Amino acid sequence: MYQKKKVLVIDDDEDINKYLETKFKLNNYDIRCTDNTESFLKELVTFKPNLILVDLNLNGKNGFGYKIIETVRKKMGPELIIIIMSRRNNHEDIIKGLEDGANDYITKPLDEVILFSKIKLFLGQEINPEEELAFYSVPKGDNDFEFHVPLKVKRISETGMTLFSSALMAKETLIILEGALANIISPQGAVKFVVKDVTIDKRQNGFLIEIEFDPDEHSAVIRNVRKLLLKVAPMTEEDLHKL
Structure with a gap:
């Protein structure tokens, strides 16, 4: 029986959450959007997502998303896919996010083609060849990964x-x-x-x-x-x- 892939979002921007809910449902995903840590952690346990999207600046706290990433990675292990989405696009922010445990980093404003191409790649889903992008999961912890990069x-x-x-x-x-x-x-x-x-x-x-x-x-x-x-x-x- 086919089961929709589950995506959990934490972002305190109401417009972003509405946009993501609309787009993910149109693309046949089961999505839950949260705007605070408490509801996010509750959904993490009950919803059991395949992938989570985390904003870095939450509830007026710059970089609080890093703490969420560290916590989720420690509690959930390496299997859960974590993708950062943020307007912070400098080199240091990207590297810190990956080192803290994120699998990838997407900058805002979100590009729908990039977003869904990356999500499909991480979740092992078929990609439209016209939308395929060059991006790769970064090895983390003790996991063995191999990928070919031109x-x-x-x-x-x-x-x-x-x-x-x-x-x-x-x-x-x-x-x-x-x-x-x-x-x-x-x-x-x-x-x-x-x-x-x-x-x-x-x-x-x-x-x-x-x-x-x-x-x-x-x-x-x-x-x-x-x-x-x-x-x-x-x-x-x-x-x-x-x-």
């Missing part, structure tokens, strides 16, 4: 490199670089890195991922990068994209 090389030197991604990654995320460049700089044809920093690239509507080479772990990579840089003329950004 990356573009923006800069490379003996100390590290900058990659462009349309998907957000949190700092300390482990990535395995594969492809033409990896075949050149790594004897194994693939190399592991940890994301050192992430910044928003508003011009290209994506994120700049900073990778730093470890002298001990990446000694062979550093040698091969040095050889690559000595062998070729100064590379333009277009040249890097071909790697």
Whole structure:
């Protein structure tokens, strides 16, 4: 028997809640909207949602949504999907939300296509190909996740490199670089890195991922990068994209 996916919302904006109720019902979801912590926690237990949407600024308290995310993640475990929706769109807010346990972050004003494409991906539902977007769940805690993300090389030197991604990654995320460049700089044809920093690239509507080479772990990579840089003329950004 088919069961509708359940979505629980906490947002103190009455207009947002009415909008979400209308849109989710039209898309065949079972939705409950709350505007305070008490009713939200009650619905969390009785309604048993598959996914929750959390605003960060609630009842006049800036960033109170972070506390809700931490509490829900500790009590409900890693299975429940948590998505932040907020007008706060700076780098620090996004990273903090992901580090506190959220699976993703959507900025207001809400884009209906982005909202439902992400929700369908998280809940394993079929997506209209015309609406499919590049976004990925971020690994959290001790869970094992694997996803493939297209990356573009923006800069490379003996100390590290900058990659462009349309998907957000949190700092300390482990990535395995594969492809033409990896075949050149790594004897194994693939190399592991940890994301050192992430910044928003508003011009290209994506994120700049900073990778730093470890002298001990990446000694062979550093040698091969040095050889690559000595062998070729100064590379333009277009040249890097071909790697």
